[in-house]
Amino acid sequence: MFLEILINGCFDSVSVRFMDGNVSAEGIKAIFDPKSVALVGASDEKGKVGYVFMKNLLERYIGKIYPINPRKSEILGLKAYKSVADVPDEIDLAVILVPTKAVPGVVQECAQKGIKAVVVITAGFKEIGGEGAELENKIVEIARNAGMRIVGPNCFGVMNLNIGLNASMSLGTPEEGGDIAFVTQSGAYGMALYSFAIDAGMKFGKMLSLGNKADVDEVDALEYLKDDPETKVILLFLESVQRGRKFFELTREISKKKPIIVTKSGRTAGSARAAASHTGAIVGDFTAYRTAFNQAGVIFSKTGLGMIDYAKAFDWQPLPGGNRVGIITNSGGTGVELVDLCYENGLEVPELPEEVQERLKPQMVPFASARNPVDVTPDWKGFKTLYYSVPAEFFECNEIDILMPIVLGRVAMDVDAVKALKRAVVEKQKEGGIKKPVLVCWISLREHENNMKILEEAGIPCYTSPERVAEVAGAMVRYARYVRGAGK
Amino acid sequence: MKDFIGKARDEGRTFLNELESKEFLSEYGIQVETGVLVKTPDDLEEIADSLEYPVVMKVLSNQILHKSDVGGVRVNIGRDELKEVFMDIMNSVRQRAPEAEVEGILVQKMHSGHETIVGMYRDQQFGPVIMFGLGGIFVEILKDVSFRLPPLSKDEAVDMIKEIRGYPVLEGARGGERANLDSLADLISRFSEFVMDFESIREVDLNPVMVNRDTAVVIDARIIFE
Incomplete structure (x- = not known):
């Protein structure tokens, strides 16, 4: 009856961190903000990984680059060295691309050189078990003894676009930096999400692929990002959390200042939990994660792509002061649908005050409704007036905290209406300083996507489904409540 | 504070019995209903006058974690049923958990709420x-x-x-x-x-x-x- 179980059984060997705190912090700084980078395995042959990394580094990085390759004296115009030991200057960060078996030797050289951190891109370590796991333990031991940090192995690399650093496998480098930091455990999916986000017009500062998390994990990254003035929003794509309690305590602190958006995959992998108590029997595998996230003000997204939707709103828009939504729509049906979704996400859609309705009515056709949703009906000629004046009223109205303009079909086609909406937001929010978030529900054909760009380029996020608008707004309200509660 | 866990562990156990658990919790100012532990029907006789009826009776054993599963819990017991229920619980436990060593029966006041x-x-x-x-x-x-x-x-x-x-x-x-x-x-x-x-x-x-x-x-x- 007394099942001694699981809990001991599935412990990953959690290695003891015996490093001095300062050394550790300096190592993490070297990962995100290196003054010089050595690329071990650099190549000038197209099609090789070492070439992709060289190209990405050369594109915009403002620090010094040292290509390492024993068979070359020069790579893509830079002097190449046989080993890191031959580099005459100090090196902050080494990126390692050599074959698996050669990695421990290179890590050893880096340690001897006094390099602060290494990023091991190479795969074939713990993820393959047996011999790979042994190799991984070996490189961790070498690094720990030297006080050097390791990212990976088996990862995509690191970026800090605010200093032009792209030490990753990405296709190209964005032209500018930003204030979003993205830490991902998944390599390819993480990279894809990053690309989608860039495509969606989002601007990243830092990106870190954790890979096997042999040494540096999400907690290390968070400790750095916590006080990083260049980071405003933190995205985490996780498969597991290695130091749960520490993660909880840290995220609870960070959330008071910056939103953390987390995707945690593997929520349903049912470990056969046997329990001796009632309490033990009722909990699921994901219970502790969900509890920790909620309690720490962490915004949880079920999917990686969903995380980008959240990030867009949190990065571009202010937090709401309450949960009351103002909706303008040119479709009664969509308006009602969105109202339902709002209530299902903890939001309210109150009727507008009498005097606001009285001001709007003269601008609208007789059968339109000014109550909220403000349904302008297919009054094509009126769109360009109403898509300015209604949002403007929402901004000024004390009964409204969040704006949700529905831009559907004919409004999406009408560039003047779209520009009118943009003008209202720019005047009242961006210039007027009225802190109410605007989330647009955009329902239209692909050929009108250029009009959507008018809004997004002005930092007004658009979502192509009413669910997403309501979910994102619900998350913003919950997070704003957490921040206010923490400030008490 | 008593080392409740250390003591139980020394005895080869992985859980604290009800009395130990409550004593441990009360060290933290948590309000618990302890009741009275009786070992024999004669003990029952002695305390019968001091009880508030109806009462609950529960088996106490270091080998029984889930008392109800072995018929070890009875509620709503009046004064004239005390001895009968005592014997019932003892018999049931003997049958359904023959290897268990019984410390006694806990008699507790019923709480409303x-x-x-x-x-x-x-x-x-x-x-x-x-x-x-x-x-x-x-x-x-x-x-x-x-x-x-x-x-x-x-x-x-x-x-x-x-x-x-x-x-x-x-x-x-x-x-x-x-x-x-x-x-x-x-x-x-x-x-x-x-x-x-x-x-x-x-x-x-x-x-x-x-x-x-x-x-x-x-x-x-x-x-x-x-």
Whole structure:
């Protein structure tokens, strides 16, 4: 009856961190903000990984680059060295691309050189078990003894676009930096999400692929990002959390200042939990994660792509002061649908005050409704007036905290209406300083996507489904409540 | 403080019995109903006059974790039934758990109020997690419970209590008794400190915790450790 179980059984060997705190912090700084980078395995042959990394580094990085390759004296115009030991200057960060078996030797050289951190891109370590796991333990031991940090192995690399650093496998480098930091455990999916986000017009500062998390994990990254003035929003794509309690305590602190958006995959992998108590029997595998996230003000997204939707709103828009939504729509049906979704996400859609309705009515056709949703009906000629004046009223109205303009079909086609909406937001929010978030529900054909760009380029996020608008707004309200509660 | 866990571990056990659990909890200012331990029918005779009826009778054994499963719990017992129930429990336990050594039978006063459950389990990543719910079908069928990571202030405990769907029941919905939220929150907050202090504790059930207008009291408890 007394099942001694699981809990001991599935412990990953959690290695003891015996490093001095300062050394550790300096190592993490070297990962995100290196003054010089050595690329071990650099190549000038197209099609090789070492070439992709060289190209990405050369594109915009403002620090010094040292290509390492024993068979070359020069790579893509830079002097190449046989080993890191031959580099005459100090090196902050080494990126390692050599074959698996050669990695421990290179890590050893880096340690001897006094390099602060290494990023091991190479795969074939713990993820393959047996011999790979042994190799991984070996490189961790070498690094720990030297006080050097390791990212990976088996990862995509690191970026800090605010200093032009792209030490990753990405296709190209964005032209500018930003204030979003993205830490991902998944390599390819993480990279894809990053690309989608860039495509969606989002601007990243830092990106870190954790890979096997042999040494540096999400907690290390968070400790750095916590006080990083260049980071405003933190995205985490996780498969597991290695130091749960520490993660909880840290995220609870960070959330008071910056939103953390987390995707945690593997929520349903049912470990056969046997329990001796009632309490033990009722909990699921994901219970502790969900509890920790909620309690720490962490915004949880079920999917990686969903995380980008959240990030867009949190990065571009202010937090709401309450949960009351103002909706303008040119479709009664969509308006009602969105109202339902709002209530299902903890939001309210109150009727507008009498005097606001009285001001709007003269601008609208007789059968339109000014109550909220403000349904302008297919009054094509009126769109360009109403898509300015209604949002403007929402901004000024004390009964409204969040704006949700529905831009559907004919409004999406009408560039003047779209520009009118943009003008209202720019005047009242961006210039007027009225802190109410605007989330647009955009329902239209692909050929009108250029009009959507008018809004997004002005930092007004658009979502192509009413669910997403309501979910994102619900998350913003919950997070704003957490921040206010923490400030008490 | 007594080393409850160390002592039980030395005896080769992985859990504390009800009496030990309650004594341990009361060290943290948690209100518990201990009752009286009787070993023989003659002991019963001696205490019979001092009891408030009806009473509950429960078997106490270091080998029995789930008392109900072996017919070891009886409720609503009047004075004239004491001896009969005593023998019934003894016989049932002897049959269904023949290997168990019985310390005696606990005789406790019945408490009125709402039945709630306060529990804890240790997650391998996040450490202790606290659970709260209303007892009976609310927790067993509807899984209407809330969770928090400790420690919890009293205010945080109040939020946790209010989070369950069945919360209006505690407010006295449909003419029921209004529960003493302050006492319950205080108990949860103290419990959260308790679980933070002992890393070897793996799971705890305070089930039920009875809450009425005056107070919140632990009626039964089990503490399981590594």
